Amino acid sequence: MGAKETAKALEVIGFDEIYLTKRLTDGNKRIPGDRTIQDKRGLLLEHFNSFKDCTKCELHKSRTQVVFGDGNPYSPVVFVGEAPGEDEDRQGRPFVGRAGKYLNTKIEEVLGLRREEVYITNVCKCRPPGNRKPTPLEISACFPYLKKELDIIEPKVICCLGATAGEGILGKKLSITKLRGQTMPYPYNTKVLVFLTYHPAYILRNPRADGEFTEDMRKLKELIGL
Ligand code: SF4
Structure with a gap:
C-alpha cells in the first residue's frame, strides 16, 4: 500500500496525530509486551483492511461501507454500540449522529476527555436496513472482527452501550435496566472488565434516564482510574 493510500485508510479508521501526544504516549506504558504506538495503528489498519469487503452476512447487501471503530487505540475504555445508523453508514464512522453527539457530551463533561481520546466501535460493522436491530446470526458473524x-x-x-452490545460481547441475554452500572468479566481476557449502560439513543427517547447514564459514566470514570 502506498503512502497516500495508507494515509487515507488511517483517516477512514479515525486515526490522527493525537496518539503522539505525551498523554497518550504515557498510556503506552500500560500495554503489555513490546508493542509500540505504531504497532497498534498498524495492527488495526491491517485488521480493517482484512474485512472491509466482508460479505459474511446479509448486512453487506444494504450497507454503503463497513464502519470500523474510531478513536484512540490506547484508550483505557472502548465504547461498543449496536450497529451503524444512517449517518454512520454514510460517513463511515461510528456514533456521528444525534446519539453520538450526546455520547460525546458525556465523555467530555463526565470523563473529562475528548472523543478523540477514547475508542468507539460497534458489535456489527454494517448498517441493518431501516435501522433495525442486528439479528443474533449477524452479531455472531461479525463478532470475530470486534x-x-x-x-x-x-x-x-x-x-457496552445497550443490551445488544452487552449480549454480543457476553454471549447471553441480559436486561440492561437490571444490569446497568455493573461490571462483569470479559470472557476472553481476565485483565479486561465489561461495564454495562444504556445506549445513548435510548436516553434521547427517554430523557429522564439521563441522570442514570451520567451516574454510570461517573462509575466508568472511577473504573478507568481518571
Ligand atoms: S455486519 Fe460484519 S459479518 Fe456482516 S457483512 Fe458486515 S462486516 Fe461482514
Missing part, C-alpha cells in the same frame, strides 16, 4: 479489534486495543474496560 474481538480482534478488542484484542489489539486491550482496554481496561469495555463499556
Whole structure:
C-alpha cells in the first residue's frame, strides 16, 4: 500500500496525530509486551483492511461501507454500540449522529476527555436496513472482527452501550435496566472488565434516564482510574 493510500485508510479508521501526544504516549506504558504506538495503528489498519469487503452476512447487501471503530487505540475504555445508523453508514464512522453527539457530551463533561481520546466501535460493522436491530446470526458473524479489534486495543474496560452490545460481547441475554452500572468479566481476557449502560439513543427517547447514564459514566470514570 502506498503512502497516500495508507494515509487515507488511517483517516477512514479515525486515526490522527493525537496518539503522539505525551498523554497518550504515557498510556503506552500500560500495554503489555513490546508493542509500540505504531504497532497498534498498524495492527488495526491491517485488521480493517482484512474485512472491509466482508460479505459474511446479509448486512453487506444494504450497507454503503463497513464502519470500523474510531478513536484512540490506547484508550483505557472502548465504547461498543449496536450497529451503524444512517449517518454512520454514510460517513463511515461510528456514533456521528444525534446519539453520538450526546455520547460525546458525556465523555467530555463526565470523563473529562475528548472523543478523540477514547475508542468507539460497534458489535456489527454494517448498517441493518431501516435501522433495525442486528439479528443474533449477524452479531455472531461479525463478532470475530470486534474481538480482534478488542484484542489489539486491550482496554481496561469495555463499556457496552445497550443490551445488544452487552449480549454480543457476553454471549447471553441480559436486561440492561437490571444490569446497568455493573461490571462483569470479559470472557476472553481476565485483565479486561465489561461495564454495562444504556445506549445513548435510548436516553434521547427517554430523557429522564439521563441522570442514570451520567451516574454510570461517573462509575466508568472511577473504573478507568481518571
Ligand atoms: S455486519 Fe460484519 S459479518 Fe456482516 S457483512 Fe458486515 S462486516 Fe461482514
